[in-house]
Structures are given as C-alpha cells and as structure tokens.
Amino acid sequence: MKLDELLKEITITDRVNHLPSVSINAIQFNSKKIRPGDLFVAIKGFAADGHQYIQQAIDKGAVAIVGEQPPTQLDVPYYQTPDSRKALAHLASQYYGHPYQNHVMIGITGTNGKTTTAYLLKHMLEKAGKTCSLIGTVHNIVNNEKIQSKNTTPDPLELQALLAESRDEVVIMEVSSHGIEQQRVEGIQFDYALFTNLGHDHLDYHDSIEEYFNVKSKLFKQLKKNGVAVIASHNEWGRKLIHRIKATEHDVYTFGLDDRDDMKLVHVCTEYFPLIKLKQESLEYTFQLPLPGLHNAWNTIGALLTVSKMNLSLEKVIATLDMFPGVPGRFETYSHTSGATFIVDYAHTKDAIEYCYQTAKRENAERIVHVLGFRGNRDVTKRSEIVSLCSSVCGQLILTFDDLNGVPEEKMISELEHLKENGAKNNAIVIPDRTKAIEYAWKEARAGDWVFVTGKGQESYKQKFQLPASNDKETIQFLQQERFALPK
Numbered sequence: 103m104k105l106d107e108l109l110k111e112i113t114i115t116d117r118v119n120h121l122p123s124v125s126i127n128a129i130q131f132n133s134k135k136i137r138p139g140d141l142f143v144a145i146k147g148f149a150a151d152g153h154q155y156i157q158q159a160i161d162k163g164a165v166a167i168v169g170e171q172p173p174t175q176l177d178v179p180y181y182q183t184p185d186s187r188k189a190l191a192h193l194a195s196q197y198y199g200h201p202y203q204n205h206v207m208i209g210i211t212g213t214n215g216k217t218t219t220a221y222l223l224k225h226m227l228e229k230a231g232k233t234c235s236l237i238g239t240v241h242n243i244v245n246n247e248k249i250q251s252k253n254t255t256p257d258p259l260e261l262q263a264l265l266a267e268s269r270d271e272v273v274i275m276e277v278s279s280h281g282i283e284q285q286r287v288e289g290i291q292f293d294y295a296l297f298t299n300l301g302h303d304h305l306d307y308h309d310s311i312e313e314y315f316n317v318k319s320k321l322f323k324q325l326k327k328n329g330v331a332v333i334a335s336h337n338e339w340g341r342k343l344i345h346r347i348k349a350t351e352h353d354v355y356t357f358g359l360d361d362r363d364d365m366k367l368v369h370v371c372t373e374y375f376p377l378i379k380l381k382q383e384s385l386e387y388t389f390q391l392p393l394p395g396l397h398n399a400w401n402t403i404g405a406l407l408t409v410s411k412m413n414l415s416l417e418k419v420i421a422t423l424d425m426f427p428g429v430p431g432r433f434e435t436y437s438h439t440s441g442a443t444f445i446v447d448y449a450h451t452k453d454a455i456e457y458c459y460q461t462a463k464r465e466n467a468e469r470i471v472h473v474l475g476f477r478g479n480r481d482v483t484k485r486s487e488i489v490s491l492c493s494s495v496c497g498q499l500i501l502t503f504d505d506l507n508g509v510p511e512e513k514m515i516s517e518l519e520h521l522k523e524n525g526a527k528n529n530a531i532v533i534p535d536r537t538k539a540i541e542y543a544w545k546e547a548r549a550g551d552w553v554f555v556t557g558k559g560q561e562s563y564k565q566k567f568q569l570p571a572s573n574d575k576e577t578i579q580f581l582q583q584e585r586f587a588l589p590k
C-alpha cells in the first residue's frame with residue numbers, strides 16, 4: 103500500500119521528508135520486527151519509549167516513521183501525530199481494509215465473565231448455524247482454527263490481522279480495560295456491546311474504580327449508530343452504565359432481577375447446575391444452566407439476551423445449552439477418592455471467589471479449602487481484602503505462588519507471609535510451590551470438602567515447580583493417577 107493511502111486515516115501535525123508514493127510492506131510498532139519497506143510507529147510505552155528505537159528501525163529498513171515527538175532530520179519521512187497508539191490502530195485498520203465491516207461485531211467487557219460469556223455466545227450462535235470467531239483470553243479462534251492468545255484484547259496489528267483473516271460471519275471479542283485504554287480497539291465499530299459487571303481489579307493500572315468504570319464504558323461509544331447495548335443491572339456499575347447509555351441514541355437492553363429488566367431472572371433452584379427461570383416480556387423459560395455457579399446464570403442470561411436481539415428463537419437456543427462443553431479452566435471439577443471435590447477456577451477477584459464459595463455452600467460443602475495465589479506485579483491493593491474473605495470462610499487457606507511475573511521469589515514469599523500474619527486467621531499456611539500446595543490439599547482432603555484451586559485456570563505455569571505438571575489440571579491429574587490414589 104502507498105504511504106499516502108495509509109496516512110489519510112490519521113492526524114498529522116508536522117512532517118519531514120514527505121514521500122507520499124513510497125510503498126509500505128507492513129506496519130510495525132516494535133523495531134525488532136522491522137523488515138525492509140516497513141512503516142515504524144514509535145509508541146511511548148510503560149516500560150520503554152519506541153522513539154528511542156527510531157534509528158534502529160531505519161537501520162533495519164524502515165521506510166517511514168510515525169511518532170509523537172517533533173520531527174528531527176532523518177533519512178526517511180517522519181510524521182508527527184498527537185497519539186501514536188491511536189494512529190497505530192487506524193493505520194492497521196486501513197492497511198487491512200477495515201475488516202470489522204465484514205462481520206457482525208460483538209464486544210464484551212466487564213471485570214468477570216467475559217470469557218465465559220464469549221464461549222456461551224459462540225456455542226449459541228454456532229448451534230443456530232452461524233460461523234463465529236472468538237478473540238479473547240484463553241485463545242483466539244478464527245475460521246475454526248485455534249491461535250495462541252497473548253493478551254485478552256490483542257494489539258491493533260494482531261487484532262486487525264485476525265479480523266481480516268476471519269471468514270466467519272460473527273466476531274465475538276473480549277474487550278479488556280487495558281485494551282480500551284491503550285486504544286487497541288480504536289477504529290472498530292461494534293454491532294453489540296455487553297457489560298457483565300465491575301469489581302475491584304486492575305487498580306494498579308487505573309487510578310480508581312471510577313476511572314476503571316469510565317474506561318470500560320468507552321466501549322459503548324464504539325457502538326454503531328444502530329448498535330445494541332446489553333447491560334447487567336444487578337450490579338451498581340451496570341446500573342450507572344444503563345443510565346449513561348440511555349442518554350444516547352443506542353438501544354439498551356438490560357438483564358437482572360428487576361421487573362423493568364428486559365430479561366429477568368425470576369428464580370434459581372440451587373442445584374450443582376442451577377435450574378433457572380427467566381422472563382422476557384410475557385414469556386417464561388425454565389431450564390438447567392450448562393455450568394455450575396450463580397455467576398454463570400448471569401453469563402448465560404447476558405448471552406441469551408444478546409442472541410434474542412439477533413432474532414434467534416430463545417426456545418431453540420436454550421435447547422442447545424445441554425451440549426455446551428464448558429470453558430477451559432473455569433469451574434472444572436475433579437474427584438478425589440475420599441469424596442472431596444476439587445475445583446480449578448480462574449477466579450482472581452473478590453466477587454469471583456464469593457461466587458465460588460456460594461456454590462460450594464449451596465452444595466452443602468462441609469468444609470471449604472482454598473489454594474490461592476496472587477499474580478506478581480498485578481493489583482496488590484485487592485490482596486488483603488481477598489485473604490481476609492477467604493480466611494473467614496475457609497476451613498483451611500493455603501497461600502501459594504501464581505505467576506511471579508518478574509517479582510523475585512523471596513519478595514513474593516514475604517508478601518504471602520505478611521498476608522497470612524495480617525489478613526488471615528490462624529487457618530492459613532504458606533506453601534510457595536504451587537504443585538506442593540495442591541498436593542498438601544490433596545493429601546488432607548476428606549469427604550465433604552470443596553477444595554478450590556484458583557487464579558490460573560487453564561494457564562500454563564511459568565515457574566518450574568516440583569511435581570511434573572505444567573498447569574493445575576495436570577497437577578491434579580498427576581495426584582489422581584500416580585501417587586495418592588487411595589484404595590476404593
């Protein structure tokens with residue numbers, strides 16, 4: 103593509119060596135990836151400043167540069183723009199021909215439930231004969247092919263490439279607050295935007311929960327003119343958002359516990375897979391959820407309300423729910439020969455953990471045991487509140503490693519010890535090696551226990567641990583099969 107074709111999408115405030123007809127092979131925002139003929143976009147990031155790498159990009163063959171800093175004399179054209187991240191997103195969209203326009207775009211945001219809602223939607227739509235791509239935390243799926251996912255919401259280059267590659271009718275995207283703030287979805291317009299809930303998370307990145315909410319709510323500004331907003335009203339932040347969006351021209355549909363909701367949860371029967379009754383307009387639907395836990399009632403209802411606005415028959419969609427295969431690493435249960443139940447779950451917020459406990463209590467758990475870790479270099483302000491909740495509910499709390507994420511081991515151990523001493527009662531212990539922590543819980547488990555192993559879900563371990571396993575599931579399978587199988 104010619105340079106001037108690309109540049110017409112962005113604001114340019116100053117330039118040197120303008121060369122509009124130069125051909126651009128590809129766009130890059132990492133100098134290391136530059137190949138001859140590429141355009142380099144310099145971004146001032148959190149850890150580094152891309153402007154420092156402009157010369158390196160030119161040495162590697164970049165034929166033009168876009169950046170925020172005022173132009174200096176260079177051997178290639180340089181274009182100054184007010185916001186490089188925004189420019190990158192628009193350049194990428196233009197390069198790939200604005201591929202969002204070829205799909206029905208569904209964006210899902212919220213603290214918890216994005217992945218689960220995305221999987222549920224994909225299942226519902228596919229059973230109704232539609233083809234779907236999914237872009238999110240666990241992996242990306244495009245044209246039925248699984249592609250490794252690095253971020254919940256990919257950077258603009260990867261995102262636009264995925265959208266361009268997709269031949270699927272619908273694209274279901276998880277949209278993280280980091281993704282919105284860093285303008286990874288800039289330039290995309292959505293047909294449907296869903297809000298699941300908001301709770302304390304990521305306050306290492308956002309200054310306050312209000313700011314976190316404001317960022318999330320920006321997704322709804324990217325709705326198409328006739329786009330549809332689907333918002334959970336059972337959470338105070340959802341109600342704020344409904345109020346905010348109702349002042350715009352978009353159609354807003356809500357789900358919750360209120361008579362005014364477009365889809366109302368009328369009744370939940372507390373079974374492992376809860377039986378729920380829903381009401382939409384004058385029609386009632388009673389059915390068993392395809393997943394355990396009340397939180398999954400909300401995820402299922404959010405997805406159902408969305409597909410009902412896509413003109414699918416709710417009755418037919420509900421009939422397909424018993425075929426839903428589940429979501430990797432979300433409330434996966436494993437049996438223990440004593441009769442205890444082990445659960446691997448991706449919970450890493452207070453709300454999510456409360457839902458886990460609620461489910462165990464409804465199932466008459468005699469004792470709740472929790473193997474809990476915190477990711478290094480992520481919101482430390484939520485930790486003590488979570489530990490004190492866990493310690494007050496659990497019979498035994500085992501604090502352990504999640505990903506260290508660059509934090510030295512000794513520092514994380516002393517943080518866990520500090521949390522134990524200050525936030526927990528005397529039912530907490532620290533076992534840093536995650537596999538040994540799970541092994542401890544496994545050895546101690548007895549009939550009637552519900553043992554939660556949370557934080558990593560399906561993710562692979564990044565540290566080397568003692569047992570031969572690369573994730574929580576494998577650790578439990580190792581314990582189930584190899585060493586501690588108890589006589590029947």
Ligand SMILES: CC(=O)N[C@H]1[C@@H](OP(=O)(O)OP(=O)(O)OC[C@H]2O[C@@H](n3ccc(=O)[nH]c3=O)[C@H](O)[C@@H]2O)O[C@H](CO)[C@@H](O)[C@@H]1O[C@H](C)C(=O)N[C@@H](C)C(=O)N[C@H](CCC(=O)O)C(=O)O
Nearest residue numbers: 131132133145147148149150152155253254255257278280
């Ligand atoms: C803190 C953060 O969010 N960082 C994101 C950000 O990186 P950054 O731009 O700040 O990168 P940087 O390292 O400071 O570098 C600045 C610039 O210099 C360039 N550079 C750097 C070195 C070099 O030699 N040459 C060079 O050109 C870099 O390519 C970059 O353009 O922009 C990148 C491109 O979009 C992201 O991949 C990266 O996500 C990192 C990997 C990350 O882990 N982010 C997490 C926090 C995140 O985004 N999580 C959310 C989900 C949260 C949740 O709900 O759980 C997600 O959507 O995944």
Ligand SMILES: Nc1ncnc2c1ncn2[C@@H]1O[C@H](COP(=O)(O)OP(=O)(O)OP(=O)(O)O)[C@@H](O)[C@H]1O
Nearest residue numbers: 213214215216217218239397400432447448449454
């Ligand atoms: N609607 C919900 N409300 C509260 N907690 C939920 C909800 N849905 C899921 N959870 C909890 O949050 C965990 C993560 O769920 P899920 O992966 O669907 O959310 P997510 O928003 O994609 O999370 P992340 O952004 O961290 O990937 C689950 O394992 C479960 O414990």
